[in-house]
Amino acid sequence: MTAAGPEARSGMDAAPAERLDRFMGRANAAYYATHDPFADFTTAPEIAQAFGEILGLWAAVTWDLLGRPDPVLLVEAGPGRGTLLADALRAIGQVAPGFAGALSVHLIETSPRLRAAQAAALPAGWAARATWHDDLARVPEAPLLLLANEFLDALPIRQFLRDDAGWTERHVADGAFVTRPAPVEEIPLGEIPTGEIIEVCEAAHAFVGALAARLARHPGAALLLDYGPATPATGDSLQALRAGRPADPLAAPGEADLTAHVDFLALANRARAAGAAVHGPLAQGVLLTRLGLFQRTDRLARGQPPARAAGLIAAARRLAEPHRMGRLFKALALCHPDCPTPPGFEP
Numbered sequence: 001m002t003a004a005g006p007e008a009r010s011g012m013d014a015a016p017a018e019r020l021d022r023f024m025g026r027a028n029a030a031y032y033a034t035h036d037p038f039a040d041f042t043t044a045p046e047i048a049q050a051f052g053e054i055l056g057l058w059a060a061v062t063w064d065l066l067g068r069p070d071p072v073l074l075v076e077a078g079p080g081r082g083t084l085l086a087d088a089l090r091a092i093g094q095v096a097p098g099f100a101g102a103l104s105v106h107l108i109e110t111s112p113r114l115r116a117a118q119a120a121a122l123p124a125g126w127a128a129r130a131t132w133h134d135d136l137a138r139v140p141e142a143p144l145l146l147l148a149n150e151f152l153d154a155l156p157i158r159q160f161l162r163d164d165a166g167w168t169e170r171h172v173a174d175g176a177f178v179t180r181p182a183p184v185e186e187i188p189l190g191e192i193p194t195g196e197i198i199e200v201c202e203a204a205h206a207f208v209g210a211l212a213a214r215l216a217r218h219p220g221a222a223l224l225l226d227y228g229p230a231t232p233a234t235g236d237s238l239q240a241l242r243a244g245r246p247a248d249p250l251a252a253p254g255e256a257d258l259t260a261h262v263d264f265l266a267l268a269n270r271a272r273a274a275g276a277a278v279h280g281p282l283a284q285g286v287l288l289t290r291l292g293l294f295q296r297t298d299r300l301a302r303g304q305p306p307a308r309a310a311g312l313i314a315a316a317r318r319l320a321e322p323h324r325m326g327r328l329f330k331a332l333a334l335c336h337p338d339c340p341t342p343p344g345f346e347p
Contacts, residue, residue, distance in 0.1 A: 017171035017178050021156035021202065023253065024238075028154055030254030032111045043150050044225070044325070045084035048315040050296040051288070056088025058223060058291060059145040060096035062335075062342045063103075066219040069143035070102035077108040077136070077207075078151030082121030088147070089123050105130040106139050136210055146211065146222035152267070153226050153259040155203035159236065162192050170197075175250050196234040199260060208267045209274045212334055216275030221335040221342055227328045228261035230281045237261035264330050271334045279333040279345035285326020288319055290344040 018026075044051045063072060074092075076085045085107070093100045105122070109115050109132055119127040133139050159170040160182055167187045168179040192198055211222055228237070240249035242256035249258050264281040271278050280287075297316040301309035320326045333342050341347075 017173040017180060019158065020170045020172055020177075020238075021158045023172040023250075024156035024258050025203075027253035027256075028156070028258055029110070031257055032114065034113075034254065035257075036113075043080060044319055044329075045080065045087065045149065048293075048297070048312070048319055049087055050293055050300060050312075050316060051319060052084040052087025053091035054288065054291045054293055054296055055084065055147055055149075055223065056091040057095060058343050059088065059147065059221075060092050060099040062221045062339070063096075063099050063145055065340045065342065066143070066221065066336065068098065068102070069219045071104060071142065072099075072102050072220075073106050073140065073142050073144040074103040075106045075108065075139055075144050075146040077146060077148040078154070079107045079109055079118050080114065080150075082107075082118030084147065084149055085118070086121045086123055089126055093123070103145075106144075107132050108134075108136060108139065110134050136207060136214075141214070141218065143219040144214065144222075145220060148222065149225045151226070152201070152204045152207070152224060152262045153228070154257070155201050155207070157199045157201045157238065157260045159238070160187060160198050160200065162194055162196055162198075164194060172250055175248075177250070192234060197236050198234050199237060199263070201260070201263065204262065204267060205270050208270050208334070212271035212274035212276035215334055215336050219336050219339070221333060221339055223342075224267075224332045224334070225284060225329060226262040226264075227325075228264055228330065230264055230283075230330060232263065232265055233261070262330070264332055268332060271332075275337065276334045277337050277339060279335065279341060281330040281332045282345060283322070283327050284329035284331055285320035285322055287331040287344040288316075288326075290346075293320055 059074060063069070079085055085105070089105070105126055107115070107118055107130060109118065115132050119130070122130060161168050161170065161179060167182040169182040170177050171180050172178070214220065215222065237260045238249050238258065239260070240247040240256040240258050247256045249256065268278045268281065293316050297312050301312045304312065318324050331344070333345055335342060
């Protein structure tokens with residue numbers, strides 16, 4: 001879904017202009033610092049308890065495949081309210097006590113408001129042992145299992161346009177797009193039809209490259225879940241949600257959540273170049289089904305009142321069915337080169 005914004009204006013426009021990625025980064029920083037994002041959108045961990053539980057057990061099984069490094073870091077990037085990690089830790093404690101005893105918890109989060117919510121959400125005893133970081137660079141160098149759900153889509157993008165005169169780049173001025181000449185060395189490579197837009201997320205490339213380099217140095221794995229096409233696509237995917245409804249992404253910066261589709265193929269190539277093994281991208285619905293989403297949901301539904309049981313099953317179907325979140329959302333696994341294929345990604 002793309003939220004339509006104002007039409008691009010000529011590069012001769014005299015208004016001060018800000019490059020799109022800088023505008024998006026500034027707007028999202030203000031939004032997350034001052035708003036409860038879950039009043040505007042709902043992510044998979046908030047939809048179904050089983051989502052976080054099976055991701056936690058994915059990390060436990062993958063830790064076993066890695067040879068059970070001890071100590072090991074369990075890291076979440078963009079932990080939201082802390083729901084995913086809370087569900088994951090509860091399941092790990094019940095099913096994989098060895099992993100629970102070896103791990104320390106680390107959260108990559110910049111918002112003080114969300115850090116407080118995450119600390120409150122963690123199971124008893126875990127908040128006091130958890131460490132928060134502003135970015136991946138501050139997470140200690142060690143074996144790790146990293147989870148990231150709807151983290152990459154909020155990282156700022158650049159948009160390049162090709163027309164008959166060549167390449168330009170989108171900037172923002174006075175609530176509208178303006179175009180400026182694109183620096184030659186920063187123009188994306190590849191055959192792009194005239195009139196098309198190509199998006200580049202330098203922050204996502206930097207994050208995945210740094211993460212993959214760590215995984216090449218230490219035993220570990222990462223599971224990244226987000227939305228976007230499995231193959232390269234052109235077009236404008238920038239969108240905004242305000243009060244739970246689509247909004248103009250250029251209006252009232254800091255009052256809406258801005259996101260864009262994730263280019264999974266580009267990130268997979270970046271991870272391989274940095275030395276990690278890559279599995280996927282795989283449709284989220286396929287992965288969750290393979291990991292036992294519906295079996296776990298059935299167990300949770302047993303003994304519940306009929307309406308509650310039906311709600312649990314409906315939530316699982318929302319995450320996995322192709323015409324809902326199951327196909328648009330993808331999963332990408334990055335691993336140490338010696339790690340066997342992680343759960344759910346088997347051929």
